[in-house]
Amino acid sequence: xxHQDLLRLEALRKSFGSTVALSDTSLNVQRGxxxxxxxxxxxxxxxxxxxxSGLERPDGGxxxxxxxxxxTRTGQVGYMMQKDLLVPWRTVLxxxxxxxxxxxxxxxxxxxxxxxxxxxxxxxxxxHHYPMALSGGMRQRVxxxxxxxxxxxxxxxxxxxxxxxxxTRFEMQQWLLSVWRxxxxxxxxxxxxxxxxxxxxxxxxxxxxxxxxxxDDITIDLERPRTLGTLTSAVFxxxxxxxLEHLHGRVGP
Amino acid sequence: xxxxxxxxxLGSLLSFVLVMGIxxxxxxxxxxxxxxxxxxxxxxxxxxxxxxxxxxxxxWTLRETVYGFLAGAVLGVVFGIVMHKIAMLQRVLYPILxxxxxxxxxxxxxxxxxxxxxxxxxxxxxxxxxxxxxxTVNVLDGLTHVDGDLLTLARVLGxxxxxxxxxxxxxxxxAPLFSGLKIGATYAVTGAIxxxxxxxxxxxxxxxxxxxxxxxxxxxxxxxxxxxxAIGISWFLLIVSLEFWATPWRRRVTARRRRxxxxxx
Ligand SMILES: Nc1ncnc2c1ncn2[C@@H]1O[C@H](COP(=O)(O)OP(=O)(O)OP(=O)(O)O)[C@@H](O)[C@H]1O
Ligand SMILES: [Mg+2]
Numbered sequence: 001x002x003h004q005d006l007l008r009l010e011a012l013r014k015s016f017g018s019t020v021a022l023s024d025t026s027l028n029v030q031r032g033x034x035x036x037x038x039x040x041x042x043x044x045x046x047x048x049x050x051x052x053s054g055l056e057r058p059d060g061g062x063x064x065x066x067x068x069x070x071x072t073r074t075g076q077v078g079y080m081m082q083k084d085l086l087v088p089w090r091t092v093l094x095x096x097x098x099x100x101x102x103x104x105x106x107x108x109x110x111x112x113x114x115x116x117x118x119x120x121x122x123x124x125x126x127x128h129h130y131p132m133a134l135s136g137g138m139r140q141r142v143x144x145x146x147x148x149x150x151x152x153x154x155x156x157x158x159x160x161x162x163x164x165x166x167x168t169r170f171e172m173q174q175w176l177l178s179v180w181r182x183x184x185x186x187x188x189x190x191x192x193x194x195x196x197x198x199x200x201x202x203x204x205x206x207x208x209x210x211x212x213x214x215x216d217d218i219t220i221d222l223e224r225p226r227t228l229g230t231l232t233s234a235v236f237x238x239x240x241x242x243x244l245e246h247l248h249g250r251v252g253p
Numbered sequence: 254x255x256x257x258x259x260x261x262x263l264g265s266l267l268s269f270v271l272v273m274g275i276x277x278x279x280x281x282x283x284x285x286x287x288x289x290x291x292x293x294x295x296x297x298x299x300x301x302x303x304x305x306x307x308x309x310x311x312x313w314t315l316r317e318t319v320y321g322f323l324a325g326a327v328l329g330v331v332f333g334i335v336m337h338k339i340a341m342l343q344r345v346l347y348p349i350l351x352x353x354x355x356x357x358x359x360x361x362x363x364x365x366x367x368x369x370x371x372x373x374x375x376x377x378x379x380x381x382x383x384x385x386x387x388x389t390v391n392v393l394d395g396l397t398h399v400d401g402d403l404l405t406l407a408r409v410l411g412x413x414x415x416x417x418x419x420x421x422x423x424x425x426x427x428a429p430l431f432s433g434l435k436i437g438a439t440y441a442v443t444g445a446i447x448x449x450x451x452x453x454x455x456x457x458x459x460x461x462x463x464x465x466x467x468x469x470x471x472x473x474x475x476x477x478x479x480x481x482x483a484i485g486i487s488w489f490l491l492i493v494s495l496e497f498w499a500t501p502w503r504r505r506v507t508a509r510r511r512r513x514x515x516x517x518x
Contacts (some may be wrong), residue, residue, distance in 0.1 A: 053409055075411020085406045089424045089502040102412035102420055133506040150410065 006031040006154055006186045007052070012061035014047055020211035021047040024061070027205075027214065029188065031153075034180055036189045036197035037205045038243060044212025045190045046082055049156045052188075053079040065154060075103065078152035080160050082190075084143040086131035092118060093127045095142050099150040110149070117145050121175055136163035141172065148179060158190045173200060177225070194247070198239045199226055206246045216246050291472035300476035307480065310458045315484050317373060317445040321380020322488065325441075326434060328381060329388025333426075336389070337396040354386050358444065362451030376448030383444040384437035388430065395429030396422055428503070431496040438492045442485035 007029040014022045022044040029035055037045050050056035052063055054074035063071045070076045086095045096114040100106050118127055123141060131139060140163050147155060160176075161169045177200065180187055191197050197204045198220055206216040220239055222230060230236055273293045279285065280292050287295070300307055332350070336343040358379060365375035399422050407417040449459035458477055465473035501508065 055405065055408060074408045079409045081406070081409065083402060085402050087403060087406075087421070087424075089427075089500070091508045098406075098420070099410040102407055102410045102416050128507040130502040130506065130508070132502065146410075 004030055006066060007188075008064040008067075009052070010062050010064070012048075012051060012058050012063065014044070014051060014056065014058050022051075023211035023213045025214055026061075029154075029186060030202075031186055032184055033202045034177075034187045034189065034200055035203045035205060036191055036201040037207060038191060038194060038197050038247065039207030039212075040209050040247065041192075042212075043207045043209035045207060046158055047212070049079060049081075049158055049188070049190065052154075052156060053077050055079075076152070077154040077156055078147040078150055078185075079156040080143050080147040080158060082158040082162075084136070084139045084163070086134075086139055086142055088131055091128045091130055092123055092134070092142050095131065096145045096149055098146055103150075114145070114149060117148070121145070121172075137165065137168050140164065144172075144176075148183075151183075153184075153186055155185050155187045157187060159192065160189075161191075161196070169196075176200070181224075194240055194243050195231065197243070198222075198236060199231060204239070204243060206243055208246075216243075218242060288469045288471050291475050295472045296475040296479060299470070299472035300480060303473070307458075307461065307477070310456060310461055311480055311484065314442070314445050314449065314458045314481070317376040317448065318380060318441045318484060318488060320373065321377040321444060322384050322437060322441045324377055325381035325384025325437060326388055329385040329433060329437070330392055330430065332385065332389040333392025333396065333430075336393050343393070350386060350389060353382065358383065358447050359451065362448060365448075366452040371452050375452045376445050379448040380441050380444035383440045387436040387440075388433035391429040391433030391436075392426055395426035399425040427500055431492070431499070434492050435489065435496070438489040439485060441488060442481055446481055 005028045007027075009025055009027040012022060012025045012027075013020075025048070037048070039045055047056065051058045051071075054070065054072050054076060057072050061071075062069055065076055087098060090098065093111065093114055094101075096118060097106055097110050100110040115124075115127060118124055121141060123138065123145075126134065126138065131142070134142065140160060144157070144160050147157070157176075161172050164172060173196065176187075179185070189197070189200060201220050204216075204218045204220060205214050206218070207213065208215045218239065222233075222235060222239075276293050280290050291299070332346065336346055361382065362375065362379065365378055369375045369378065403421050403425070404417065407421050412420070446459050449457040450463070458481060462474055462477040465477065497504075
């Protein structure tokens with residue numbers, strides 16, 4: 001059983017003062033799955049990621065990856081934070097390879113792979129640009145590539161496509177799906193966009209705030225690979241309205 | 254890029270001409286006696302006429318300035334880093350550093366001569382004494398105020414502490430470092446001249462000026478001042494160019510060198 005679950009959260013909780021950012025949350029994430037998290041602003045999505053990545057210490061509960069307790073241990077997952085932080089004095093290439101440079105000796109191979117991935121996904125002409133000269137969407141892509149570059153099996157992506165136009169967004173979604181499929185990663189994905197959540201995921205978790213918690217867990221049974229046609233299918237819309245109902249139809253807890 | 258450099262050079266030239274013009278105007282229209290203040294051209298003539306004496310003295314002062322500056326800069330960086338890393342040391346050292354700057358430099362010169370003699374020693378110490386302070390303060394400040402988000406990012410990426418220091422903190426402190434160095438650069442030559450005034454046997458620019466003054470040779474006095482100023486300005490400009498070169502991300506769109514893993518097509 002457990003060897004199928006890459007990530008396990010056990011009774012995880014976190015408060016900031018009197019704000020309960022996340023109340024007792026237990027969760028299993030299957031290896032190789034794509035799980036999205038949707039929920040209103042302030043319901044504790046980023047807090048959850050901060051704890052899984054080891055940045056933030058939970059008030060209680062534990063985080064297990066591959067049955068290893070990694071609570072408060074950093075560097076175990078690939079985490080793309082909500083804010084697209086690029087190091088201003090490093091070029092696109094330097095930012096993509098930042099993880100390697102911070103943890104070990106940067107190799108020729110690291111660089112070559114970074115060049116490869118940047119060229120493949122539309123940043124080939126910007127390899128030597130400083131972040132200052134990039135658009136918001138490009139910055140997000142660089143941050144995403146940096147997150148992928150370290151080869152962690154579990155990826156936490158906090159609204160990675162927030163700053164993209166619809167066209168680029170769709171391309172990036174396709175790209176992410178192909179990376180996910182080819183490199184057999186497990187993805188936890190925060191988004192405000194219900195379409196995006198359903199389109200990408202095997203499973204969508206709906207959260208609500210005050211206190212922050214998971215209120216619904218919906219398995220998305222749509223055939224892959226998903227295409228533009230998927231977006232207009234009846235099943236797709238069924239899932240979508242189910243989630244929207246949960247998000248907006250709440251009257252009380 | 255090129256045109257901005259050109260504009261800067263042009264601006265400097267203009268300000269030079271302006272200052273010389275004002276000087277000339279004051280002396281001519283104010284009918285200032287030549288033994289009180291010479292005309293600019295006379296000052297230049299006085300130094301070019303005695304260039305064979307002045308040139309070695311200039312080099313000597315330049316050497317004091319540069320050595321002292323380098324010593325002060327290194328000291329400043331070391332102090333800044335150590336004080337940043339060890340909070341207790343910061344609390345102990347900071348008051349002491351402030352005290353060092355409150356001591357009048359001139360009062361420092363006499364005991365230094367006793368300790369180090371009349372040679373290069375006391376001048377280097379005085380210059381370093383002046384230069385290290387703004388460098389320490391700025392480096393410390395820079396390290397203290399590194400963007401917290403970048404430090405978080407380093408943690409997310411699983412960085413070791415000393416790598417975070419090298420890859421994130423040090424580069425972040427470069428801009429403040431140069432602020433400190435630029436302040437130090439403008440004061441360095443003053444320190445060297447104070448040192449020469451207090452501790453010169455034989456010959457030095459300060460002594461040369463002192464003698465010219467005694468002989469009521471105002472042209473030479475002003476001329477020597479021009480040389481001292483020129484040393485200060487040159488050193489400052491060098492530091493500014495160094496800063497320009499060391500922080501390309503602040504003004505360039507792309508990196509200068511093309512270093513990549515694969516062949517660039
Ligand atoms: N460091 C902190 N100190 C105090 N309160 C915090 C801190 N971080 C988060 N919170 C609070 O915890 C709650 C959850 O925040 P979190 O950032 O996890 O929300 P979110 O779901 O990611 O929201 P959004 O969709 O807007 O990003 C909020 O009420 C927030 O104010
Ligand atoms: Mg958030």
